[in-house]
Amino acid sequence: xxxxxxxxxxxxxxxxxxxxxxxxxxxxxxxxxxxxxxxxxxxxxxxxxxxxxxxxxxxxxxxxxxxxxxxxxxxxxxxxxxxxxxxxxxxxxxxxxxxxxxxxxxxxxxxxxxxxxxxxxxxxxxxxxxxxxxxxxxxxxxxxxxxxxxxxxxxxxxxxxxxxxxxxxxxxxxxxxxxxxxxxxxxxxxxxxxxxxxxxxxxxxxxxxxxxxxxxxxxxxxxxxxxxxxxxxxxxxxxxxxxxxxxx
Ligand SMILES: [Zn+2]
Numbered sequence: 105x106x107x108x109x110x111x112x113x114x115x116x117x118x119x120x121x122x123x124x125x126x127x128x129x130x131x132x133x134x135x136x137x138x139x140x141x142x143x144x145x146x147x148x149x150x151x152x153x154x155x156x157x158x159x160x161x162x163x164x165x166x167x168x169x170x171x172x173x174x175x176x177x178x179x180x181x182x183x184x185x186x187x188x189x190x191x192x193x194x195x196x197x198x199x200x201x202x203x204x205x206x207x208x209x210x211x212x213x214x215x216x217x218x219x220x221x222x223x224x225x226x227x228x229x230x231x232x233x234x235x236x237x238x239x240x241x242x243x244x245x246x247x248x249x250x251x252x253x254x255x256x257x258x259x260x261x262x263x264x265x266x267x268x269x270x271x272x273x274x275x276x277x278x279x280x281x282x283x284x285x286x287x288x289x290x291x292x293x294x295x296x297x298x299x300x301x302x303x304x305x306x307x308x309x310x311x312x313x314x315x316x317x318x319x320x321x322x323x324x325x326x327x328x329x330x331x332x333x334x335x336x337x338x339x340x341x342x343x344x345x346x347x348x349x350x351x352x
Contacts, residue, residue, distance in 0.1 A: 105162060105224055107154070112143040112165040114151040114173050122200040124168065124233045126185060126241045127226055128175045128248065129264070130205045131212075131255035136163060139205055149173060152203035154225060160217030162225065168232070171196075174203030180250040180290045180320035182340050183243050184299065184311040192318075197248055202229055210256025223267035230268065237269040239310050246341050250290075250320035253341065261342065284339065286323040291338065291351035293317050303328025303337035303345040310344055319351060 132139045136157040143151045143165045152174040155163040166172035178186065178194040187195040204225060206218055230237050242265050245254040282303060299311035303325055313319065321338035328337035328345065336348040 105221070105228060107162040107164045110140050110144065110155075110163045110165055112151040112172070113146050114143060114149055115166040116171040116173070116198065119169065119171050119199045122195075124200060124202045124229070125235060126183075126201045126243055127229055127235065128197070128201045128203045128243055128245055129222075129255050129259060129261075130174060130203060130245045131210055131259075132205045132207050133209050133254075134207075136161065136207045139163075139207070152205045154203070155205040156207065156218055156221045156225070158207045158215050158218055160215075160221040162221055168202055168229065171198040172203050173198060174205075175201055175245055175248050177249050177251075180318045181248050182250070182299070182313070182319050182342075182344070183240075183247040184313045185240055185243075186248065186317075188317070202233075206255065206259070208258075210253055211258065213258055214260070219264060219267055223264055226264065226268035227270075237265055239265060242268070244342055257341065282325045282327055284323050284325055288320065288322050290318055290320050291348075293319060293351050295350065297346050297350040299340075299344045299346050301344060303339070303347075305329055305331065305347075313346075319346065321346075324348065 136155055139155050142148045151165050151172045153166045153172045175197045189195050235241050293313055293315050295315045297313045298309045301307050301310055322341045324336055324338045326336050328335050331347055334349045337345045339345050
């Protein structure tokens with residue numbers, strides 16, 4: 105894929121002892137041009153490895169072998185592969201992720217050109233680093249840092265992953281009769297918790313989160329599948345679900 109290099113001074117050389125294990129999807133909340141100048145400025149102290157324009161143009165700001173400053177803060181992560189560092193702290197995810205920004209804002213529909221460029225970059229990056237192309241390894245920024253909605257709800261992760269991997273991603277059955285009650289919050293996993301596409305144990309498991317990890321949710325339903333007499337399930341911004349009996 106043809107990329108234009110727009111060097112950002114905002115990065116940490118190398119990756120400590122880590123290699124990239126995942127790709128983090130971001131939204132620019134602005135234009136590709138504006139992001140170029142923002143990442144070129146030392147005042148912003150932020151960057152990403154790549155930026156994708158609405159017309160599919162790709163800019164690279166930081167080498168993949170260096171750590172861009174795109175996902176260094178962690179708050180109530182729902183991402184199952186986050187690396188804990190003990191005492192509720194985490195290894196800086198910048199060391200083991202690659203960040204891709206996308207032109208537009210949280211409420212803009214993604215263009216076909218954006219999907220095309222982003223998915224072909226994901227495929228290339230995944231091949232270079234041996235990263236599996238699935239929902240555990242292609243994650244939204246919000247799943248690491250819950251205080252931001254980035255990349256918003258417009259990006260269809262299943263479509264992006266399906267285009268990148270060349271295989272359709274099976275979707276779970278559509279939940280019927282599930283009343284969502286909105287209201288964000290945080291819970292802690294009591295033991296291993298399965299993250300699913302629907303509030304139902306009959307659909308495949310998307311992720312498994314270990315015990316004692318804080319999970320952010322955006323709301324809940326009281327009429328998911330009843331497990332041990334408890335039918336309350338929480339949902340996340342990405343549309344995933346976990347059973348309330350596994351958390352406290
Ligand atoms: Zn972001």
